[in-house]
Amino acid sequence: QQPVQSPQAVILREGEDAVINCSSSKALYSVHWYRQKHGEAPVFLMILLKGGEQKGHEKISASFNEKKQQSSLYLTASQLSYSGTYFCGTEGKNNNDMRFGAGTRLTVKP
Amino acid sequence: GAGVSQSPRYKVAKRGQDVALRCDPISGHVSLFWYQQALGQGPEFLTYFQNEAQLDKSGLPSDRFFAERPEGSVSTLKIQRTQQEDSAVYLCASSLGGGQGYETQYFGPGTRLLVL
Numbered sequence: 001q002q003p004v005q006s007p008q009a010v011i012l013r014e015g016e017d018a019v020i021n022c023s024s025s026k027a028l029y030s031v032h033w034y035r036q037k038h039g040e041a042p043v044f045l046m047i048l049l050k051g052g053e054q055k056g057h058e059k060i061s062a063s064f065n066e067k068k069q070q071s072s073l074y075l076t077a078s079q080l081s082y083s084g085t086y087f088c089g090t091e092g093k094n095n096n097d098m099r100f101g102a103g104t105r106l107t108v109k110p
Numbered sequence: 111g112a113g114v115s116q117s118p119r120y121k122v123a124k125r126g127q128d129v130a131l132r133c134d135p136i137s138g139h140v141s142l143f144w145y146q147q148a149l150g151q152g153p154e155f156l157t158y159f160q161n162e163a164q165l166d167k168s169g170l171p172s173d174r175f176f177a178e179r180p181e182g183s184v185s186t187l188k189i190q191r192t193q194q195e196d197s198a199v200y201l202c203a204s205s206l207g208g209g210q211g212y213e214t215q216y217f218g219p220g221t222r223l224l225v226l
Contacts, residue, residue, distance in 0.1 A: 002154075029212060030212035041201065041220060042217045043217075044214050089215075091212055100145075100152035100153045
């Protein structure tokens with residue numbers, strides 16, 4: 001029931017764009033995105049609750065395709081501070097059944 | 111601070127030793143979650159509390175793992191007779207309500223457990 005993330009890792013130059021995908025084999029009711037820097041707690045980025053919903057947070061945005069049971073996180077004009085590991089968490093019907101993907105390690109270089 | 115706190119931040123245990131990990135959730139948060147995060151992996155669900163009730167413990171890997179939240183606030187994760195495979199970061203998260211919708215989970219900094 002763990003969602004699958006791709007790619008596993010990506011290296012960018014400052015200013016480049018990236019897309020991180022998250023897909024699930026079960027019906028999804030919500031998708032949560034987190035970023036975790038080394039040795040720190042995962043930090044909440046955004047939650048998508050409805051199929052077709054898109055959200056933005058500065059230059060980081062996400063979409064949720066309920067039918068395809070997948071979500072994508074878009075990072076545009078990446079900054080050095082975007083480096084970290086990005087996790088998607090997916091939920092079914094119950095608030096307490098969130099499961100996380102294995103993560104996508106993003107490295108932004110000058 | 112107003113965030114989730116965990117203690118200790120680091121714990122080194124000898125194989126066979128018992129350990130207790132503490133989580134202080136955000137004040138007023140009803141739901142509390144424990145996760146285990148192995149190196150290079152995502153958080154894996156261990157158990158979930160709503161107030162003092164442990165509603166889901168399906169992720170606990172063995173009967174050596176035990177969690178409690180007796181007064182509906184602070185929670186303790188106990189691992190008995192630790193094994194090397196228990197080495198991981200143990201994350202605690204809390205959220206505001208219980209089953210009312212899809213809520214943000216706020217994570218603590220984690221306890222890094224190393225079993226020698």
